Amino acid sequence: MDHFLFDASFVYLNQSIHTKTELLTALGTQMETSRCATSGYTRALLQREQEHPTGIPFQPTGVAIPHSDETFIVKSKISLLTLRRPIYYEQMGTTSTFIPVSVIFLLGIKNDQAARKTVLTLLEKIQNRHFLSTIRSLSSPYEASQYLNKHVQNL
Numbered sequence: 001m002d003h004f005l006f007d008a009s010f011v012y013l014n015q016s017i018h019t020k021t022e023l024l025t026a027l028g029t030q031m032e033t034s035r036c037a038t039s040g041y042t043r044a045l046l047q048r049e050q051e052h053p054t055g056i057p058f059q060p061t062g063v064a065i066p067h068s069d070e071t072f073i074v075k076s077k078i079s080l081l082t083l084r085r086p087i088y089y090e091q092m093g094t095t096s097t098f099i100p101v102s103v104i105f106l107l108g109i110k111n112d113q114a115a116r117k118t119v120l121t122l123l124e125k126i127q128n129r130h131f132l133s134t135i136r137s138l139s140s141p142y143e144a145s146q147y148l149n150k151h152v153q154n155l
Contacts, residue, residue, distance in 0.1 A: 005109075005118050006148035009034070010079040011141035017081075020089055024049060024066055027079050027106040034077075036108055041072040045106075053090030055099050056126070060133055062099040063126050064089050067107035078122070079106035080144055082136055103135055118153045125152055 010030065017023045028042030045068040054065045086100035105126075109119055125131045131151070138144040 004145070004149050005076055005078045005153050006080065006145045007077060008141040008145040010077055011144045012079070012081040013138060013141060013144060014084050015081055016084050018087065020049070020064075020087060021046065023081065023087065023104060024106075027066070027081060027104070028068075030079065031077065031106070031108050036075045036077045037072045038074060041068060041108075044068040044072055053092055053095060055089035055091045055101050057091060057099045058126060058132060059129050061086065061103055061136065062089065062101035063132070064101045064104045065107055065123070065126075066104065067109065070110055073108050073110045075108075076110045077108045078118070078148075079108070080104070080135070080148065081106070103132060122152050 012026075017026065024046050025042055028037070028045045031037035032039060032041050045066060048068045049066050054067070056063050056065065081104045083102040083104075086102040088098040089101040091097040091099050103126075105122060107119060109116065134147065135144070138147060
């Protein structure tokens with residue numbers, strides 16, 4: 001892997017988004033327009049999330065880790081979006097239990113060993129209350145991408 005998975009241009013802090021569809025459309029479109037994903041990625045992302053929700057209840061906030069089939073991914077990236085106010089998101093493994101989510105990591109990952117290792121590290125880190133509180137307190141996309149590359153991607 002010859003690039004950072006976390007890039008300031010894929011970080012959106014303290015956003016006002018009201019629905020999961022609005023959230024996924026915005027993040028998916030960014031992946032497509034930046035040419036990190038091919039056309040159709042956003043549609044596939046919405047479909048996958050409808051069938052297999054990715055909301056996870058953690059403290060101090062719920063986290064969602066939406067993703068889609070890797071065939072749409074041209075260049076691996078992970079987007080971070082934090083919300084000013086949580087949205088209700090289906091809990092992973094259900095389609096009827098809703099949890100408040102205010103931290104979202106969109107995983108745009110190719111079949112790449114180093115990228116997959118980073119995702120596993122991220123999944124481990126988000127279980128830590130201090131890590132999530134720190135993510136919520138970061139003040140700029142640059143600061144957030146630097147923090148994540150240091151603590152998750154280990155570069």
